[in-house]
Amino acid sequence: KAGVTQTPRYLIKTRGQQVTLSCSPISGHRSVSWYQQTPGQGLQFLFEYFSETQRNKGNFPGRFSGRQFSNSRSEMNVSTLELGDSALYLCASSLGQWQVNTEAFFGQGTRLTVV
Amino acid sequence: SQQGEEDPQALSIQEGENATMNCSYKTSINNLQWYRQNSGRGLVHLILIRSNEREKHSGRLRVTLDTSKKSSSLLITASRAADTASYFCATDLNAGGTSYGKLTFGQGTILTVHP
Numbered sequence: 001k002a003g004v005t006q007t008p009r010y011l012i013k014t015r016g017q018q019v020t021l022s023c024s025p026i027s028g029h030r031s032v033s034w035y036q037q038t039p040g041q042g043l044q045f046l047f048e049y050f051s052e053t054q055r056n057k058g059n060f061p062g063r064f065s066g067r068q069f070s071n072s073r074s075e076m077n078v079s080t081l082e083l084g085d086s087a088l089y090l091c092a093s094s095l096g097q098w099q100v101n102t103e104a105f106f107g108q109g110t111r112l113t114v115v
Numbered sequence: 116s117q118q119g120e121e122d123p124q125a126l127s128i129q130e131g132e133n134a135t136m137n138c139s140y141k142t143s144i145n146n147l148q149w150y151r152q153n154s155g156r157g158l159v160h161l162i163l164i165r166s167n168e169r170e171k172h173s174g175r176l177r178v179t180l181d182t183s184k185k186s187s188s189l190l191i192t193a194s195r196a197a198d199t200a201s202y203f204c205a206t207d208l209n210a211g212g213t214s215y216g217k218l219t220f221g222q223g224t225i226l227t228v229h230p
Contacts (some may be wrong), residue, residue: 014184092218104216106150106158106160111155
């Protein structure tokens with residue numbers, strides 16, 4: 001069974017630009033969550049999508065957005081990039097039956113560097 | 116803010132020794148998961164323990180959960196140099212189903228196993 005696939009693995013962008021990251025979950029998983037990892041703040045939850053609907057959102061500015069497609073693949077977008085957005089962005093895949101089983105499997109991440 | 120607090124922050128041992136990491140959390144949970152992360156890469160799911168379980172084993176891993184003390188421990192027996200990584204505990208919130216997709220991570224324990 002293929003794991004969670006995130007593309008691209010590395011990105012370098014300039015301040016003010018926007019970026020789109022992609023995540024393909026494990027086959028059969030309908031929930032995709034996104035996390036930001038930085039040395040200072042650790043792992044922080046961005047948002048979760050299930051069946052194309054955002055069910056939960058973390059405490060991030062509106063510049064961070066996402067969507068999910070009918071095949072459960074998800075994208076996240078960051079507009080007007082700031083230096084502080086430099087981070088490892090991780091995507092997690094799960095069945096989505098949150099109260100029953102919250103086992104989540106992560107991709108390798110996208111390392112975003114904003115210069 | 117991070118719900119999980121991990122202890123110690125760093126642990127250095129010799130190959131063959133056992134490594135114990137602890138995690139404390141603040142609110143009631145459905146389950147607790149442990150992850151490993153190698154040098155800025157993705158998170159590898161190690162084990163999930165449910166709130167009604169007290170102990171779980173997987174290979175060289177042993178996880179305990181004490182819900183009365185809101186704490187968990189991860190024991191790696193007969194450690195190997197390849198176990199060198201950061202280890203994170205992650206909890207969901209038992210909050211009536213409103214925590215969809217949101218795992219709250221501790222700051223992690225950096226484990227170094229010397230050959």
